[in-house]
Amino acid sequence: MADLRIKIGQLEFRNPVILASGTCGYGSELEDFINLSELGGIIVKGTTLEHREGNPYPRMSETASGMLNAVGLQNKGIDYFEKNIYPHLAEYKTHVIVNVNGNTIEDYVDLSQRINTLSAIPAIELNISCPNVKKGGMIFGTNPASAREVIYAVRRVYDKTLIVKLSPNVTDITEFARISQEEGAEAVSLVNTFLGMAVDVRTMRPKLSTITGGLSGPAIKPVALRMVWQVARAVSIPVIGLGGIMNAEDALEFIMAGATAVQVGTASFINPRAGTEIVGGIEKFLVEKEMDSVSNITGIINRI
Amino acid sequence: MKKRIEDLTVIGNSKLTEGFFVIKVSSSEDLTGIKPGQFVQALVTESPSTFLRRPLSVHDIDPGENTMSLLVQIAGPGTERLSRITPGEKLNLIYPLGNSFTLPARGERVLLAGGGCGMAPLLYLGRKISESGVQPHFALGFRNRSRILSHDEFSALGPVFLATEDGSKGYRGFVTDIPEFRNEHWDRVYCCGPEPMMKAVAALCRKRDIFCEVSLENLMACGLGICLCCVVPTTSGNLCSCTDGPVFNINDLKWQTSG
Numbered sequence: 001m002a003d004l005r006i007k008i009g010q011l012e013f014r015n016p017v018i019l020a021s022g023t024c025g026y027g028s029e030l031e032d033f034i035n036l037s038e039l040g041g042i043i044v045k046g047t048t049l050e051h052r053e054g055n056p057y058p059r060m061s062e063t064a065s066g067m068l069n070a071v072g073l074q075n076k077g078i079d080y081f082e083k084n085i086y087p088h089l090a091e092y093k094t095h096v097i098v099n100v101n102g103n104t105i106e107d108y109v110d111l112s113q114r115i116n117t118l119s120a121i122p123a124i125e126l127n128i129s130c131p132n133v134k135k136g137g138m139i140f141g142t143n144p145a146s147a148r149e150v151i152y153a154v155r156r157v158y159d160k161t162l163i164v165k166l167s168p169n170v171t172d173i174t175e176f177a178r179i180s181q182e183e184g185a186e187a188v189s190l191v192n193t194f195l196g197m198a199v200d201v202r203t204m205r206p207k208l209s210t211i212t213g214g215l216s217g218p219a220i221k222p223v224a225l226r227m228v229w230q231v232a233r234a235v236s237i238p239v240i241g242l243g244g245i246m247n248a249e250d251a252l253e254f255i256m257a258g259a260t261a262v263q264v265g266t267a268s269f270i271n272p273r274a275g276t277e278i279v280g281g282i283e284k285f286l287v288e289k290e291m292d293s294v295s296n297i298t299g300i301i302n303r304i
Numbered sequence: 305m306k307k308r309i310e311d312l313t314v315i316g317n318s319k320l321t322e323g324f325f326v327i328k329v330s331s332s333e334d335l336t337g338i339k340p341g342q343f344v345q346a347l348v349t350e351s352p353s354t355f356l357r358r359p360l361s362v363h364d365i366d367p368g369e370n371t372m373s374l375l376v377q378i379a380g381p382g383t384e385r386l387s388r389i390t391p392g393e394k395l396n397l398i399y400p401l402g403n404s405f406t407l408p409a410r411g412e413r414v415l416l417a418g419g420g421c422g423m424a425p426l427l428y429l430g431r432k433i434s435e436s437g438v439q440p441h442f443a444l445g446f447r448n449r450s451r452i453l454s455h456d457e458f459s460a461l462g463p464v465f466l467a468t469e470d471g472s473k474g475y476r477g478f479v480t481d482i483p484e485f486r487n488e489h490w491d492r493v494y495c496c497g498p499e500p501m502m503k504a505v506a507a508l509c510r511k512r513d514i515f516c517e518v519s520l521e522n523l524m525a526c527g528l529g530i531c532l533c534c535v536v537p538t539t540s541g542n543l544c545s546c547t548d549g550p551v552f553n554i555n556d557l558k559w560q561t562s563g
Contacts, residue, residue, distance in 0.1 A: 057522065059533045062354075
């Protein structure tokens with residue numbers, strides 16, 4: 001048995017595998033396939049103050065080794081969440097984290113304050129990187145001054161574990177990681193999706209209703225991995241790596257490049273058991289290598 | 305019935321007509337809990353450009369031999385690979401997914417209208433309706449006589465009214481041009497097919513005030529309600545066609561008014 005526990009700020013996780021926001025619903029959708037308590041945590045669907053319908057269909061296009069999505073933060077809003085979803089989440093025996101979104105800094109602050117009062121939610125993931133909304137989202141995550149402002153404002157009202165989810169659609173992602181650290185975030189998660197698009201040559205129309213969308217899946221893994229490696233060297237707070245992780249080997253690459261934890265996203269669409277299988281695969285690897293803790297390999301490529 | 309992921313064994317794969325195949329798989333688990341209208345998500349192997357699973361309607365269930373038939377239309381490399389699957393191979397499926405058609409009450413007159421690959425769920429639905437003691441009738445539309453699918457299987461369950469676009473068999477025109485559909489009394493119409501056809505059927509049913517359920521074939525990534533990609537606008541907002549559907553009452557859909 002290897003020790004898989006990891007820590008983000010003061011928060012201890014059973015293991016370093018977390019299901020990514022927008023790819024695991026509210027957890028219940030996957031309960032026929034996996035025992036959620038075997039995961040480090042789950043990050044539930046991107047949540048906003050108000051109810052949102054998201055973007056029009058079509059919102060998805062399969063690509064080479066990946067997919068584009070333009071969902072646009074469809075969710076029922078915090079009131080519905082608190083009343084109808086939270087009571088069920090509070091019973092899960094895994095960390096349940098909420099992905100927080102807004103149009104304005106005030107939105108992010110109000111929502112973070114609301115979630116701060118929910119005792120069964122030990123952390124939020126501040127989403128300043130959604131590429132599929134006209135206001136907020138990636139606009140905050142691609143401008144250093146705006147990023148600093150929103151993280152600063154949320155940090156003042158949110159006293160539990162604050163994770164900032166970074167956009168890869170920038171020239172230097174380490175700048176945003178440093179800002180997150182300076183403004184008091186406990187961790188950064190990266191990367192959100194890459195802005196991309198696809199055209200249907202038969203209809204001569206874009207494949208997505210929004211024209212552009214976010215690319216995820218194995219297609220982005222090498223680039224995501226490079227960014228995680230860069231960020232892990234640039235900041236001292238934990239880095240949560242994600243982007244195209246399909247199996248334990250992919251997850252181990254991120255951990256060896258410096259990620260304290262990983263998120264599994266698009267993989268769950270094809271294999272709803274991907275998250276728990278990755279937990280098992282990481283443990284098996286450590287046992288085979290006769291290592292007693294996952295921390296033995298965190299950032300190991302940087303130690304030589 | 306709980307959803308499961310399972311490697312099923314392919315026991316048959318037969319070509320129906322150009323571009324259409326029926327794959328038959330057997331399971332070690334009981335398949336009789338699958339409801340008409342539900343679908344599976346099939347994992348496609350050895351097709352490098354296919355990343356996502358492919359949603360396939362349950363075409364039929366044979367409770368005696370515990371097998372499931374899946375109707376596949378070749379639409380790209382993924383379904384092309386599936387069409388070449390051979391007996392003995394494993395097919396990894398997530399199933400059963402989605403809601404189901406609501407079965408009629410005894411004494412009701414029901415019509416199952418479909419065309420092309422949209423016929424897929426109607427055979428199993430017809431079988432279940434028949435088992436419940438109601439006589440199913442079928443209105444099926446095809447481009448021409450060489451494209452007609454599974455006519456014998458449908459005929460074994462009830463009367464079949466055919467339409468072909470070129471008039472080479474049955475009535476000339478679309479499903480909605482079939483006189484029995486237009487003129488006879490129907491309590492319920494169930495429909496699956498290309499969107500223009502479903503919209504035309506929905507319009508006819510609204511006009512005649514007939515209860516009508518359609519099964520949508522939206523583009524889908526997960527099939528589990530976690531990606532929110534396959535949404536359809538309804539009177540209750542955007543709903544996932546994979547979990548809130550694929551079967552919808554036409555009165556709940558927004559497209560039927562504009563279509």
